[in-house]
Amino acid sequence: MANIIDExxxxxxxxxLDQGKRIDGRNLDQTRELSIEINAIPxxxxxxxxxxxxxxxxxxxxxxxxRPFPDMGDKGIFICTAELLPLSxxxxxxxxxxxxxxxxxxxxxxxxxxxxxxxxxxxxxxxxKSVVGVFADNVAVDYDGNLFDACSYAATAALLSSKTPKWNxxxxxxxxAEGEESDVPITTIPVxxxxxxxxxxxxxxxNADEWASMDARITITSDSxxxxxxxxxxxVDGFTQEEIFKCGEISVRIGAQIREKLKEAQKGA
Amino acid sequence: MLDKFPRTAVDVFIEVLQADGGTRCAALTAASVALAxxxxxxxxxxxxxxxxxxxxxxxxxxxNEEDQAGQADMPMGYMPNIGKITxxxxxxxxxxxxxxxxxxxxxxxxxxxxxxxxxxxxDKYFGNRD
Numbered sequence: 001m002a003n004i005i006d007e008x009x010x011x012x013x014x015x016x017l018d019q020g021k022r023i024d025g026r027n028l029d030q031t032r033e034l035s036i037e038i039n040a041i042p043x044x045x046x047x048x049x050x051x052x053x054x055x056x057x058x059x060x061x062x063x064x065x066x067r068p069f070p071d072m073g074d075k076g077i078f079i080c081t082a083e084l085l086p087l088s089x090x091x092x093x094x095x096x097x098x099x100x101x102x103x104x105x106x107x108x109x110x111x112x113x114x115x116x117x118x119x120x121x122x123x124x125x126x127x128x129k130s131v132v133g134v135f136a137d138n139v140a141v142d143y144d145g146n147l148f149d150a151c152s153y154a155a156t157a158a159l160l161s162s163k164t165p166k167w168n169x170x171x172x173x174x175x176x177a178e179g180e181e182s183d184v185p186i187t188t189i190p191v192x193x194x195x196x197x198x199x200x201x202x203x204x205x206x207n208a209d210e211w212a213s214m215d216a217r218i219t220i221t222s223d224s225x226x227x228x229x230x231x232x233x234x235x236v237d238g239f240t241q242e243e244i245f246k247c248g249e250i251s252v253r254i255g256a257q258i259r260e261k262l263k264e265a266q267k268g269a
Numbered sequence: 270m271l272d273k274f275p276r277t278a279v280d281v282f283i284e285v286l287q288a289d290g291g292t293r294c295a296a297l298t299a300a301s302v303a304l305a306x307x308x309x310x311x312x313x314x315x316x317x318x319x320x321x322x323x324x325x326x327x328x329x330x331x332x333n334e335e336d337q338a339g340q341a342d343m344p345m346g347y348m349p350n351i352g353k354i355t356x357x358x359x360x361x362x363x364x365x366x367x368x369x370x371x372x373x374x375x376x377x378x379x380x381x382x383x384x385x386x387x388x389x390x391x392d393k394y395f396g397n398r399d
Contacts, residue, residue, distance in 0.1 A: 114360050218357070228368045231343070231359035238353025241376055248368050 010213045017201040023209055024053075029250055031193075031205040034258065036153065036265035038161045046162025046184070048265075050154040053207060054144035059136055059154035061162045063184070065125060065174040066133030076123025077133040080109040082140070082151045089143035089208075107232045108138065108151045108192070111221035114230040115190035118159060122185040126169035134159070134184060145211035148219050152192040153262065159184055160266045189262055190229060191255035192221040195247050197237060202247060204254060218244075220251035224259065228252065270310045279309060290333040294318050297346050297356065302386050306393070313348035315355055316382035320345060320375035322363060327370045329378045343371050347379035 013023050022028065032053030040049035046061035066077050082105040084092045097105075112118075123132035136158055138151040163181040167174035196206035196214035206214060216235030223229050228248060233239065239247070281303065283296045294317035301314040321331040322341040331342050341361025347354050354376075363371060 110360065114362070116362075223362065227362050227364050228359065229362045231357060233354070233357040238348060238351065238355040239357070240352055241354070241372060244354055244357065244372055245369055248365060252365060 009209055013210060013213050014199050017198055017203070022203060024207060028201060029204045029254065031149075031254060031258070032207065034153065034261055036157050036261060038157060038265050038268070044158075045164065046158045046160075048154045048157035048161065050150050050157060052146060052150040052153070052205065054142060055140070055146060055150045055207075056142035057138050057140050057147065057150040057154040059138045059151070059158040061155075061158045061184075062135045062137065063162065063164045064133055064135075065130050065167050068124075068128065068131040072120075073128030073131075074124055075120040076118070076131040078113060078118045078120060078136075079133070080112055080136040080138070080155050081105050082108050082138040082147065084140040084143065084147070088140045092143070103232075103234065104147055104151065105138075107148055107219050108155060110232065111152050111192045111219070111230045112136070112155060112159075112190050115188050115221060115223045116229075117156070117186060117188055117190050117223075119185035119187050123164075125167050125174045129172075130167070130169060130174045132164060132167070134162070134164070143208060145206050145208035146194050148194045149192050149205060152190070152221070153258065156190060157262055157265055160186060160189070160262065188223040188225070189259050190221050190223050191258045191262070192219050192230075193251035193254045193258070194219040195250060197235070197239065197243070202243060202250070204250060218247050220247060222252045222255040226252050226256065270312060273310045279304070279307075288333070290331050290336045291319050291344070293356075294344050294346070298382055298386065302389055305386075305390055313350045314383060314386055315346045315348055316379040316386060317344065317346040317356060318375060318378035318382050319343060320371040320378065322361060322367060322371070327367055327374055329374050341367075341371070343375060345372075345375040345379060347376055347383075349380050349383040 035051045037049040041047035041060050044060040045063040049058045086092050086094050136155040140147050162184045164184050166177040166180040168177050195218050196203050197216040198213050215237035218233045221230040281300045285292045297317035319331045320343045321328055321339050323335045323339040336342050341363050343359045346356030
C-alpha cells in the first residue's frame, strides 16, 4: 500500500490545497462517487461490492456456529478483516499482511464493533456453549486510497443484506434448522469518515496520491443517532483541538449522507 | 528531531510492570521523560492520558474497572507546547457534545501530566541533592 509519490506531485497537491482546490477537482470536504452493489457474491450469507472512486472492495459475510469467548458466553461473535489482493496495486505482494494492512483491518473492525451494529446478544444458540459467529471479510481488488472507508462501507452494506441461518441446540451440538433464515439483528448503521491532513488542510476521503502525501489522518465513525462511536488517528503529525472538533463535525455530517446511500442500496437489493 | 543525528537509531524499551488501565498513556509519558533525560533533541514532549465516559459522566484517567464497565475510552497523547494531539483513539459511544468535552478534559489532563514530567526532570537536574 506504500506509494512512492514524487515530490513534484506532493508539492502540486499542497499548492492546490493552499488555493482551496484538490488534485482531482473535489471540494475539501467532498467524498468521491460511491457505488454500492449488494449481493455481489450470491453464495455468501451476505456480500457487497463497493466502489469509492477507483478504490474497489468486495466484502463477504460468513455466518456459522462458533464457541463463545470464555468471558462472553451470552454474546455472539463478530470479526471483521481486510486484506489487499496483489492485483489491487503494484506495491502489494502476496504473503503476510504488513502493519498498515493490520491497522486497516483493526480500524474497520473497531468502527463496526464499537457502534454495536450487530446485536450480539441475539446470536446465542446455547449460553456458554455455542453462539453464532459473523465474519465480514473485506478484499481490496483495486486501490486508489482510503481503503478504511471503502472496507467499512462494504462490510456495513454486506451485513445489512446478510441472512443468518438458524441453529437449534440438539444433543449438545448446534443443528442447522433447514430453510429458516432471518436478517442479521442490526441496531444501527455505522459510517466511518476518514480525513487526511496535508499541511494545515483537512481533506475528506483522500485518493491514493493524497494518501501518500498525508502528514496525518483520522478516521471517525458515527452511528445512526449522530453519535461518535470510534476514532483512530494515524500518521506522524498531530491535530490541534480545533481540527479535532472540526473533523468530528465533518464525520457526522458526511456520515449522515453516506448512511442514506447505504440504506438505498439495501432497499434496492 | 531525527535530522540532528543522522544514521542513528534510538530504541525505546518499555516494560509494563502492572496493568491497571492506561498502560499506553503511562508508557508514552514515561518514554517522553526518558528521551528528555537521555538528552535527545525533541520538538516537544508528549504527555498522555485517557478521557472516557462512565455512567454517563465524562471522566479523566480511565482505570481498568472503569474501562471494562465504562461506555467510552479515549486515550490521548498531546504535545503541550506545539498544541497538537499526536495520539487519539476512541472506543465507545459519545454524543458530539461529550466528544468535545472528552477532548477538552483530555487536553487539560495532558497539560497536568506535562507539569509532572517537567517537575521530574527539574528535580533530577536542578533539585536539592543533599
